[in-house]
Amino acid sequence: xxxxxxxxxxxxxxxxxxxxxxxxxxxxxxxxxxxxxxxxxxxxxxxxxxxxxxxxxxxxxxxxxxxxxxxxxxxxxxxxxxxxxxxxxxxxxxxxxxxxxxxxxxxxxxxxxxxxxxxxxxxxxxxxxxxxxxxxxxxxxxxxxxxxxxxxxxxxxxxxxxxxxxxxxxxxxxxxxxxxxxxxxxxxxxxxxxxxxxxxxxxxxxxxxxxxxxxxxxxxxxxxxxxxxxxxxxxxxxxxxxxxxxxxxxxxxxxxxxxxxxxxxxxxxxxxxxxxxxxxxxxxxxxxxxxxxxxxxxxxxxxxxxxxxxxxxxxxxxxxxxxxxxxxxxxxxxxxxxxxxxxxx
Amino acid sequence: xxxxxxxxxxxxxxxxxxxxxxxxxxxxxxxxxxxxxxxxxxxxxxxxxxxxxxxxxxxxxxxxxxxxxxxxxxxxxxxxxxxxxxxxxxxxxxxxxxxxxxxxxxxxxxxxxxxxxxxxxxxxxxxxxxxxxxxxxxxxxxxxxxxxxxxxxxxxxxxxxxxxxxxxxxxxxxxxxxxxxxxxxxxxxxxxxxxxxxxxxxxxxxxxxxxxxxxxxxxxxxxxxxxxxxxxxxxxxxxxxxxxxxxxxxxxxxxxxxxxxxxxxxxxxxxxxxxxxxxxxxxxxxxxxxxxxxxxxxxxxxxxxxxxxxxxxxxxxxxxxxxxxxxxxxxxxxxxxxxxxxxxx
Numbered sequence: 013x014x015x016x017x018x019x020x021x022x023x024x025x026x027x028x029x030x031x032x033x034x035x036x037x038x039x040x041x042x043x044x045x046x047x048x049x050x051x052x053x054x055x056x057x058x059x060x061x062x063x064x065x066x067x068x069x070x071x072x073x074x075x076x077x078x079x080x081x082x083x084x085x086x087x088x089x090x091x092x093x094x095x096x097x098x099x100x101x102x103x104x105x106x107x108x109x110x111x112x113x114x115x116x117x118x119x120x121x122x123x124x125x126x127x128x129x130x131x132x133x134x135x136x137x138x139x140x141x142x143x144x145x146x147x148x149x150x151x152x153x154x155x156x157x158x159x160x161x162x163x164x165x166x167x168x169x170x171x172x173x174x175x176x177x178x179x180x181x182x183x184x185x186x187x188x189x190x191x192x193x194x195x196x197x198x199x200x201x202x203x204x205x206x207x208x209x210x211x212x213x214x215x216x217x218x219x220x221x222x223x224x225x226x227x228x229x230x231x232x233x234x235x236x237x238x239x240x241x242x243x244x245x246x247x248x249x250x251x252x253x254x255x256x257x258x259x260x261x262x263x264x265x266x267x268x269x270x271x272x273x274x275x276x277x278x279x280x281x282x283x284x285x286x287x288x289x290x291x292x293x294x295x296x297x298x299x300x301x302x303x304x305x306x307x308x309x310x311x312x313x314x315x316x317x318x319x320x321x322x323x324x325x326x327x328x329x330x331x332x333x334x335x336x337x338x339x340x341x342x343x344x345x346x347x348x349x350x351x352x353x354x355x356x357x
Numbered sequence: 358x359x360x361x362x363x364x365x366x367x368x369x370x371x372x373x374x375x376x377x378x379x380x381x382x383x384x385x386x387x388x389x390x391x392x393x394x395x396x397x398x399x400x401x402x403x404x405x406x407x408x409x410x411x412x413x414x415x416x417x418x419x420x421x422x423x424x425x426x427x428x429x430x431x432x433x434x435x436x437x438x439x440x441x442x443x444x445x446x447x448x449x450x451x452x453x454x455x456x457x458x459x460x461x462x463x464x465x466x467x468x469x470x471x472x473x474x475x476x477x478x479x480x481x482x483x484x485x486x487x488x489x490x491x492x493x494x495x496x497x498x499x500x501x502x503x504x505x506x507x508x509x510x511x512x513x514x515x516x517x518x519x520x521x522x523x524x525x526x527x528x529x530x531x532x533x534x535x536x537x538x539x540x541x542x543x544x545x546x547x548x549x550x551x552x553x554x555x556x557x558x559x560x561x562x563x564x565x566x567x568x569x570x571x572x573x574x575x576x577x578x579x580x581x582x583x584x585x586x587x588x589x590x591x592x593x594x595x596x597x598x599x600x601x602x603x604x605x606x607x608x609x610x611x612x613x614x615x616x617x618x619x620x621x622x623x624x625x626x627x628x629x630x631x632x633x634x635x636x637x638x639x640x641x642x643x644x645x646x647x648x649x650x651x652x653x654x655x656x657x658x659x660x661x662x663x664x665x666x667x668x669x670x671x672x673x674x675x676x677x678x679x680x681x682x683x684x685x686x687x688x689x690x691x692x693x694x695x696x697x698x699x700x701x702x
Contacts, residue, residue: 111671121670169538183637185535185542192530192639193514194675202669203633206552215669288548292637293528294537324547324560325466326456330539 042101044089044143045349047150048072048109048133050124050177053081055089056342057096058349062161064342066092078127078136086140104144105137106351108153108344110178115195117147123214124178146351150174150344151198152189154301154336155182157347162338163299170295172336173200173286174344175302179222179229185293201226205285221285225278227303230257234274245270261307275307279314286315287322290331297332301343305335387446389434389488390694392495393417393454393478395469395522398426400434401687402441403694407506409687411437423472423481431485449489450482451696453498453689455523460540462492468559469523491696495519495689496543497534499646499681500527502692507683508644515640518545518631519689520647524567524574530638546571550630569626572648575602579619590615606652620652624659631660632667635676642677646688650680 042065046055049072056067068088075081093099111122117134119125134145148156155172158164164172168187174180179201183190190197201222202215209219210232223229234255238247246263247255247270263271286298304311316333323331336343387410391400394417401412413433420426438444456467462479464470479490493501500517503509509517513532519525524546528535535542546567547560554564555577568574579600583592591608592600592615608616631643649656661678668676681688 123669169542185530185537186533188531188533190530190535190638193641194639196671197514197530197637197639199636199639199669199672202636204629204667207550207629217667217669284549284552288633289637291544291547292542292634293535294539294542294544296538322549322562324468324544324562326541327544 041103042096043103043349043352044093044105045153045345045347045352046085046105046107046109046137047153047344047348048107048112048119048125049150050110053085054345055085055092056345056349057092057102058346060353062346062350064345066095067345068092073126076126078131078133081127082136082140085137089141099141099143102143104146104352104355105141106153106348107133107137107145107147108150108348109133109147110150110180111196111199112147112149112152113195114146114148114152114191117145119147120196123212144352144355146355148189148191148348148351149180149182149196149198151180152182152191153347153351154180154343155184155189155299155347156350157338157343157345158299158301158336159184160350161346162343163334163336164297167296169293170297170299171200171289171293172299172301172343175225175227175282175300175304177227179226181289183293184295190293200285200289203285203288205281205288221281224281225285225304227256230260230274230278230304231255233277234260237270237274237277241270241273243269247271257304257307257311261310264307264310272310275310276314278304279311280318282311283315283318283320284322286319286331286333287327290319290323290327294327295331297334299334299336301336301338308335386448387441388448388694388697389438389450390498390690390692390697391430391450391452391454391482392498392689392693393452393457393464393470394495395455398430399690400430400437401690401694402437402447403691405698407691407695409690411440412690413437418471421471423476423478426472427481427485430482434486444486444488447488449491449697449700450486451498451693452478452482452490452492453495453693454478454492455495455525456541456544457492457494457497458540459491459493459497459536462490464492465541468557489697489700491700493534493693493696494525494527494541494543496525497527497536498692498696499525499688500529500534500644500692501695502683502688502690503644503646503681504529505695506691507688508679508681509642512641514638515642515644516545516634516638517644517646517688520570520572520627520645520649522572524571526634528638529640535638545630545634548630548633550626550633566626566630570623570630570649572601575605575619575623575649576600578622579605582615582619582622586615586618588614592616602649602652602656606655609652609655617655620655621659623649624656625663627656628660628663628665629667631664631676631678632672635664635668635672639672640676642679644679644681646681646683653680 056064119131134147138145172182181200206219210223212223401409464476479492483490517527526543526545551564555568557568
């Protein structure tokens with residue numbers, strides 16, 4: 013019975029490689045990849061060797077209703093589709109979304125999206141575009157993108173962590189993406205790092221990685237540390253609403269002590285979470301992706317240091333922490349588009 | 358390239374099923390399974406349908422030197438081997454051991470064993486017995502045993518957690534055991550649950566699951582809570598060295614408040630760790646195994662409660678917590694013995 017089980021990823025690569033090695037142009041030569049995020053949604057038309065030919069973006073958060081979101085997505089994408097030669101050139105659509113379920117195509121209880129409950133996203137998109145749609149978790153899509161075109165090329169065991177509006181993760185083991193029993197594996201952002209720690213407004217849980225290492229998390233850390241600190245800091249003159257990892261970075265490279273402390277604190281918590289992930293699935297590398305990684309060594313150094321400190325000996329000095337080389341959002345768009353080549357029709 | 362990668366577990370089951378379905382008695386019809394633990398080492402001679410025909414046990418911890426351990430293991434096992442018809446009847450040996458590395462057959466830096474550093478255990482056993490030896494992590498062996506003969510029969514995504522001298526785990530995803538990049542995946546016991554928490558004497562790290570949910574951990578919790586408590590308790594008259602989960606259980610079923618509090622505290626930490634594991638790999642079930650599970654609902658109820666409390670909505674009320682049905686240690690012996698059928702020679 014074990015040999016008969018569907019080997020999703022193997023089959024997927026089989027179809028992908030088969031497709032990539034074919035030089036005959038068939039109907040549906042492009043795939044659409046959509047990276048649905050808490051703030052914005054990016055999309056691209058991708059050819060079968062991973063070039064993003066056309067791309068665009070709309071706001072996610074301004075749409076209180078999923079239907080108006082789908083409408084705007086269609087209106088914007090149809091322009092790109094026509095640029096690419098019309099809908100007949102498109103084989104299908106792949107979507108990466110927070111809490112996206114690969115098995116049933118639903119987004120389920122995503123704390124960082126405007127739409128609550130269960131959203132049958134794949135069905136809604138399929139009905140609108142009259143194209144086959146495959147959905148997965150946003151970080152899973154990014155992991156597939158990294159494995160095919162990015163920093164994880166050739167790796168069989170790695171963890172992709174997206175540090176954006178939320179914190180997502182995609183776990184690859186034995187060369188396969190881990191979907192878990194129900195399609196929701198890889199919610200590393202919601203694991204509890206500091207019991208009874210900071211409240212997460214979306215989930216109501218305390219002390220999750222996301223409540224510290226997301227964009228919002230870094231902002232809250234900055235606000236807290238500014239309030240507690242009696243020392244001078246460039247950050248004290250910044251409006252609270254403008255505080256983000258970019259502003260903190262600008263202060264930190266000028267040597268601002270408080271700004272450095274914000275990265276140290278964030279890296280301490282991220283490093284602890286990475287250590288726990290390493291002791292769980294023992295990856296060759298952890299690929300980080302997203303806004304926070306732009307701070308470079310300011311965040312990577314403390315993250316590495318605290319990861320190593322929390323690892324037991326057998327894991328020490330083995331695991332690479334890498335930053336995605338792919339253009340911002342391309343990993344998820346490419347990964348989502350790659351899902352299309354395994355679609356049966 | 359992805360299709361060419363070795364599908365270890367699939368191949369293993371192929372050989373296993375092939376072997377099991379064969380009615381022709383061939384040379385080497387039995388397998389030896391060894392469960393090497395921090396306190397004791399259990400072993401059994403197992404037939405090809407999972408019956409433990411002969412079994413025995415020796416002390417691990419009394420052997421400061423690995424060589425005297427191997428000698429005693431041989432002396433005891435050779436008696437069983439002769440009972441089973443002699444060494445020619447044995448196909449090979451499978452060993453489950455803490456920090457056992459499936460890829461190279463070494464035990465590496467096991468904090469709960471008397472032997473430090475890297476121990477080439479598979480090689481030492483192979484040289485002594487003149488039989489092929491396969492080694493894996495003890496909890497991985499138990500997970501294989503549960504998947505084949507126990508509570509996880511037919512499951513493709515589950516986590517096995519052994520609550521013994523140490524706390525080990527074996528993670529199965531997509532029907533495959535997760536070994537990780539270096540063979541060390543599944544060290545859930547060493548993940549940090551309480552940052553800056555209780556010191557683990559073996560690893561020097563603070564706040565790991567093992568420092569609370571192992572046999573030693575429960576004992577330390579009992580000692581701490583007894584010292585802090587001003588109320589009467591049956592446990593206050595127990596000698597510190599005799600305190601273990603059995604003694605605490607006996608007091609708890611008599612309604613002893615402090616004893617109940619020890620299980621509540623342990624379950625709170627175990628439940629948090631399970632929640633984090635669930636959000637990582639989204640298993641269908643978690644199978645618990647070992648001494649602590651004998652406390653039944655006294656430990657399971659708080660563990661379930663705190664696991665659910667820490668899960669985000671999408672994971673709630675989905676994941677079973679099951680206790681192994683297999684006879685104490687049989688899971689690991691059976692799982693270790695199952696490794697033998699995939700040996701090539």
